[in-house]
Amino acid sequence: MALVHTPSQTTEPMLALLIAAGTVxxxxxxxxxxxxxxxxxxxxxxxxxxxxxxxxxxxGLPCH
Ligand SMILES: [Zn+2]
Known part of the structure; x- marks a missing residue:
């Protein structure tokens, strides 16, 4: 028995973009x-x- 992951074509790129934007x-x-x-x-x-x-x-940022 094998598990096959079929990613959704519409939501995962937007989720990745949202995670990347939040990280930045x-x-x-x-x-x-x-x-x-x-x-x-x-x-x-x-x-x-x-x-x-x-x-x-x-x-090394300027401080005082
Ligand atoms: Zn300082």
Whole structure:
């Protein structure tokens, strides 16, 4: 007995595109929070900056 997977021709490319777009968006938000946030957008004061401080230096991004 063999199991055969027959992917749908209409939904899987859209699902893959949605997952890829979500991944890119999440990566850009993470890059912003680690690399560039100074508290103005995240409204967290300097908390997010201090939380990501070591990562910022590790990536060689300008900090202080
Ligand atoms: Zn620094």
């Amino acid at each position: 968006l999440l990566a850009l938000i993470t890059l912003y929070l680690v690399g560039f946030d100074q508290g103005a957008i995240s409204r967290s004061g300097m908390y997010m900056h201090e939380l990501m401080h070591d990562g910022r230096h590790l990536l």
